[in-house]
Amino acid sequence: MLNRLLPPSGPARMLTVITMVMSLGQGLWIAISVLYAVTIVGLTPGELGISLGVSAALVLVSSIPLGHLADRAGPRTVQMWSFLALAPLTAVLLLAHGFWAYVIVTSVQGLFYRAGNNARKAMIAANVPRTDRVRVTARIRAALNASVAVGAGISGLVIAWGEPAGYAGAILLTAVCFLVTGLLTAKEPPVPPVPAAAGAAFAVLRDVPFLLFTALDGLLLTHALLIDVVLPLWVIQHTDAPRWMAAVILIINTAIVVTLQTKAVWGTEDPRSASWASFQGAGCVAAACALFALTGGAGAVAACVLLVLGALVHGLGEIRQAAASWTIVFGLAPDHAQGQYQGTYKMGGDLGRILAPAAFTWLIIGQGVIGWIVLAASYVVLAAAMPVVVARGVRYRAPEGAAATT
Structure with a gap:
């Protein structure tokens, strides 16, 4: 293994x-x-x-x-x-x-x-x-x-x-x-510091397309909190499934990432194709939300089956969207500023983790099935914007790439 x-x-x-x-x-x-x-x-x-x-x-x-x-x-x-x-x-x-x-x-x-x-x-x-x-x-x-x-x-x-x-x-x-x-x-090959480029020290703050991508991707990445935070509460309070199903969902998610993440990178060779892979991943997450919504009115056995199916579909969406995000970040970040671009990208996920738990708890635990449907629709809308935002980012990078080859 x-x-x-x-x-x-x-x-x-x-x-x-x-x-x-x-x-x-x-x-x-x-x-x-x-x-x-x-x-x-x-x-x-x-x-x-x-x-x-x-x-x-x-x-x-x-x-x-x-x-x-x-x-x-x-x-x-x-x-x-x-x-x-x-x-x-x-x-x-x-x-x-x-x-x-x-x-x-x-x-x-x-x-x-x-x-x-x-x-x-x-x-x-x-x-x-x-x-x-x-x-x-x-x-x-x-x-x-x-x-x-x-x-x-x-x-x-x-x-x-x-x-x-x-x-x-x-x-x-x-x-x-x-x-x-x-x-x-310390045993890794040495990596020399990259000299500062001309312009502002934090050039990423002027890269509007990358900042838009960071915000958009950060919102999409909140799907991880569904497994960690929302579903355990949903299983206990809104379904007839046994409580241990929350642990089963976590195990399924981990197993999918460990066994299939390396296979989920197909079709993500460049930022533009990766943006459509991100759309596909978010579509899977939206479908998982719909499956989780159905568990609210199902019997114990049916709820367990739907939770497992939802966890499988969610896991596939998670690994697909993750692979797409890596391609986009590495592709849009200039080599002389990979550190600050990676740090900026992390901020999108940080904001999602700060804001999403309370929002998801109110939406899903408080509003029930309709909350799942609203969340599914939100993921689809956010994902639909990804190809547009990434295409703008590619155009923004193009002049720099052309200058580097002259």
């Missing part, structure tokens, strides 16, 4: 191994972080919400400067030092008692993680030929999901035990994963 996930050799293989180690720790921490904050640190739910909001806001506003740092200092340097710093920052969580200590540590931790994540995408752009970037990224995402699943499985044992020693061990294991990630990054 591991050999199927890893590229044959070269920098792409090392990038995938590094991502697997990193995501093992990240998957473990994500799965226990909420319970650790509430049961061990002693935060109230309100304090936890504030701490998450503060961290998310800091990461959001810092994403472009951190991406720019990867361009100017070199992505390997930024990724290496980010994860080397994350190791002690994670371990020091064991000493973070009280609200303010927890907020400060997790906020700084979030900034270093975003810096390393931005640099990781710039590393792909620097070490992998343009024609292979999406295929390699697909392998990396499949490997990432496999490692996250392993980390989540370990966290399940920690949560079942419920003792402080278990949480402490999980945090230290996460710190070790980040330390190994930094050390392995």
Whole structure:
């Protein structure tokens, strides 16, 4: 199984191994972080919400400067030092008692993680030929999901035990994963810093087509929250399906990403074709919303069948839309500014994760079947705009490409 996930050799293989180690720790921490904050640190739910909001806001506003740092200092340097710093920052969580200590540590931790994540995408752009970037990224995402699943499985044992020693061990294991990630990054081929181009330092802020794509894609990417946030509540409150179906849906989603993500890159050779692949992926997500809507009035068995079908269709849409997004980002971002463009692109997903949970909960859990239908229609409308926006972005890039060849 591991050999199927890893590229044959070269920098792409090392990038995938590094991502697997990193995501093992990240998957473990994500799965226990909420319970650790509430049961061990002693935060109230309100304090936890504030701490998450503060961290998310800091990461959001810092994403472009951190991406720019990867361009100017070199992505390997930024990724290496980010994860080397994350190791002690994670371990020091064991000493973070009280609200303010927890907020400060997790906020700084979030900034270093975003810096390393931005640099990781710039590393792909620097070490992998343009024609292979999406295929390699697909392998990396499949490997990432496999490692996250392993980390989540370990966290399940920690949560079942419920003792402080278990949480402490999980945090230290996460710190070790980040330390190994930094050390392995040092073995990657060096990537020289890219000299600043003429013009504004943050040129991406003047690239209106790319900003439109970032906003549009960020809204489409909210479909991931359907699996993580909305469906568990929907299953419990609006269907006759057993509660464990929420876990089945997550397992199906992970299995699809791990096994099929590398196959979902067909037909995404350039940004224009990828924009239509994005439309196809969003269409699958819209169809999944319709299937989930039908579960509200179905019996237990029928609801389970519809939930499984919806999860399968949603998973296919997710991997198709993800592959399309990678092609578009790599294609529209100039090579001298991959870091800041990747950082900007991350902001679209950040905004979606901040705004969508409350909006989706009101729309789906509050309004029921009609909410699913409205959401499905919204995804179709957003996806229909994607080819137009991307075509404009290609035209915007064309003069630069022509100048580079003269």
